[in-house]
Amino acid sequence: MRALTNDLIVKSFRDLQSFIVAELEKIDGKGQFMSDEWFRKEGGGGRTMIMEQGLKIIKGGVAFSQVEGEITAMMREHMTMKGHSFFATGVSIVLHSAHPFHPTMHMNVRYFETDQGDEWFGGGIDLTPIYIDEGLARSFHGSLKRLCDTFSLDSYARFKDWADDYFYLPHRQETRGVGGIFFDHLKPKDVQDKQRIFDFCMDLGRNFPVLYANQSAMHHDSPTEEQLYWQALRWSRYVEYNLLYDRGTRFGIVSNGRTESILLSMPPIATWKYNYHPDEDSLQFQTLRYLKKGLPWV
Amino acid sequence: MRALTNDLIVKSFRDLQSFIVAELEKIDGKGQFMSDEWFRKEGGGGRTMIMEQGLKIIKGGVAFSQVEGEITAMMREHMTMKGHSFFATGVSIVLHSAHPFHPTMHMNVRYFETDQGDEWFGGGIDLTPIYIDEGLARSFHGSLKRLCDTFSLDSYARFKDWADDYFYLPHRQETRGVGGIFFDHLKPKDVQDKQRIFDFCMDLGRNFPVLYANQSAMHHDSPTEEQLYWQALRWSRYVEYNLLYDRGTRFGIVSNGRTESILLSMPPIATWKYNYHPDEDSLQFQTLRYLKKGLPWV
Secondary structure (H helix, E strand, O other), X not given: OOOOOHHHHHHHHXXXXXHHHHHHHHHHOOOOOEEEEEEOOOOXXXXXXXXEOOOOEXXXXXXXXXXXXXXXXXXXXXXXXXXXXXXXXXXXXXXXXXXXXXXXXXXXXXXXXXXXXXXXXXXXXXXXXXOOOHHHHHHHHHHHHHHHHOOOOOHHHHHHHHHHHHOEEOOOOEEOOOEEEEEEEEOOOOHHHHHHHHHHHHHHHHHHHHHHHHHOOOOOOOOOHXXXXXXXHHHHHHHHHHHHOOHHHHHHHHOOOOHHHHHHHOOOEEEOOOOOOOOOOOHHHHHHHHOOOOOOOO | OOOOOHHHHHHHHHHHHHXXXXXXXXXXXXXXXXXXXXXXXXXXXXXXXXXXXXXXXXXXXXXXXXXXXXXXXXXXXXXXOOOOEEEEEEEEEEEEEOOOOOOEEEEEEEEEEEOOOOEEEEEEEEEXXXXXXXXXXXXXXXXXXXXXXXXXXXXHHHHHHHHHHHOEEOOOOEEOOOEEEEEEEEOOOOHHHHHHHHHHHHHHHHHHHHHHHHHOOOOOOOOOHHHHHHHHHHHHHHHHHHHHOOHHHHHHHHOOOOHHHHHHHOOOEEEOOOOOOOOOOOHHHHHHHHOOOOOOOO
């Protein structure tokens, strides 16, 4: 079996971005992605694709990047990386939906290697509904379980727990949404294993559009003011998570990454209200009750 | 000269909060602060006062706190603190104005001590206009210079530069606003010096209402959609600053502080737009040109 080359991983991730963008445009039905190519003076670059004001997607980004360079002191500290130089490539997505009954959804796959022979894959996907619908959450996790089962028998359980822990806001004692799967530092044991982990990442990526389509398929009446307000409140939690905790965001910012691409994950709008507590008989309250680790969605 | 006791500092800071709140209500003319008392199970507590939907102040908080307890590993790391227990008290304010021609303004004074005999004062004030008016920025800095000059001859220059460095968003290459003054770890040399630094902090605090009044005195027509959009964009930078960099916010969050009091600084609303650049002949563009370190406002 031929080893996967970096060139092939890069080409596959770039094609994955193109595939996802084309599928999302079909799903949206109106919005189109605009493309922004950028280069990094230290080496590499990327293609950031953005949709704003689509029918379903109010703000969405699908970013591909491939960067290489020196391992800085900052990277050593934040990513416990050894060696002198690194190579990294990945695709990451955040979509915010126009309608409060449609979710925010995120996915990311990435490959990392250092000049010391270290290499690993990471990634994940998670669903952040504004209003949690139990059926839709189960359907999402069911699809992820099927996807993971083709990779290894225990991976769904492991990666689901990992996502519960990772997509968590300790200061709110809330999960970001209904979770999904998360994995990091998956180190291939050999050439076959590398291909297997890579195939899993590609599978996850190719499944993203249909997963989003399932979550945003239902037609709903125009949202009320109250629903839009709740959407902006929930989005403020997304902002808090990404700026306070998300490793990719924080690492990107402190390592002098491309700000506009990193902050593509920000929602179109966010609102903060002191000590907001919804009525106990509201849908908002129901949603908060689901923002817990360890819920058995499958 | 009698040494300042902690009880006296606490009482003075609490009275300072009451004074500021009463003055701000007069300046606003309509809005009233509601009061939220809280207790910390590890020791101490505070009184958070919030105004929402005032005439001038759309969202404002004036927080007093007095906490004591064990120095945790987190505090050792984030604040390079030594010893076993600490005592801290302070007043902090963030006001967001309803009108885009009125600013966001922040002030903070605090006293810290450890069981190892270490003690220090910190604080600062900074002005974040949505649209920068040169005259108003000069007036603000002029007042701060006069205030600092009564403290020591070189303090304005030192504290102004410190604010330029502190209230800075490296990822945007922007200052947060037109700056102000910032100081930290001011350690008293003796009893007289402690009184002198404390008096300076109290002076700064008592000056806050009139400084805000000066910045929000002008009457303006109802804002346009474009002005409100720019306000929400600028507020998103405020969010980025506070969640990514502000030491008080980050320290408060990671040390399990009271979330609602810490995040009182969040604006009522924020918006993000990919790669937004205002027209070169716009007021927005003029404002961005002023978001630089080292501008000689006095």
